[in-house]
Amino acid sequence: MNRYFVLNKPYNMLSQFKGNEQEIRMLGELDFDFPEGIHAVGRLDATSEGLLLLTTNKRVTNLLFQGKEPHSRTYHVMVRNNVSDEKLQQLRNGVRIRISGDEYYTTPPCEANIIPAPVGLVKREGDITREVPHTWLSITIFEGKFRQVRKMVQAIGHPCKRLIRVSIEDIHLGSLEAGGVKEMDETEFFRLLKIVFVPPAVSGK
Known part of the structure; x- marks a missing residue:
């Protein structure tokens, strides 16, 4: 069984x-x-x-x-700096990411929202402090290219600092x-x- x-x-x-x-x-x-x-x-x-x-x-x-x-797969993502409404909409509409070498892929529309920092997270060495500008996002996608969510937030100019999958x-x-x-x-x-x-x-x- x-x-x-x-x-x-x-x-x-x-x-x-x-x-x-x-x-x-x-x-x-x-x-x-x-x-x-x-x-x-x-x-x-x-x-x-x-x-x-x-x-x-x-x-x-x-x-x-x-x-x-x-x-669907949903992730809570900490990114560097404050995410504007314009950048958030770019994520929702789809962004161009590199798959490998000269191969690129435009992500389909997804769900993306700014959320409060998750409660009860274990702190890690090198984590961003409260004093450093950052944003927590909830992102739901329906496919999974290699390191896709990290590449998506990088494409809008907000490098990923922490990524947690919270649901499938x-x-x-x-x-x-x-x-x-x-x-x-x-x-x-x-x-x-x-x-x-x-x-x-x-x-x-």
Whole structure:
């Protein structure tokens, strides 16, 4: 039977269990007894934080991120300096970002709003102080190019200083603390992600 988990991925941790050639922590170093065959659904950069889905079901990534129907992802993003209404509207309308080399991509319209600083965040070394101008944004996108949100805010002239994924569709990070893991029921997991659950076929004798 497959199992499903929600994780609040800490800062400076890779979204993988093995194959690390860098001196950065991996998911297997968390204080949790994960089952055999567990893997992350999609990824967050090592320096990004927040909601990461884990499962032993190898089909979930294709169903969620590679299917025809787009699925929302919401991020809380701290950027340098004060964001004007004009810059915010640029984000909402779509901005041109570099994919790689000479390949560029114009992001589709997204939801973007200025929000208060999230409550209860663990301070990190090198964080912006209150005295330094900065803005917290909530950004919801429906696709996920490499480092897309970071590139989007950079494109409007506001470098990203902290990025936290807070939801994927109707699965929310909520009050789960950094490094915390919560197991979910299979039916509820699929329902909240708005993807169709197809149980594995049972072979007859």
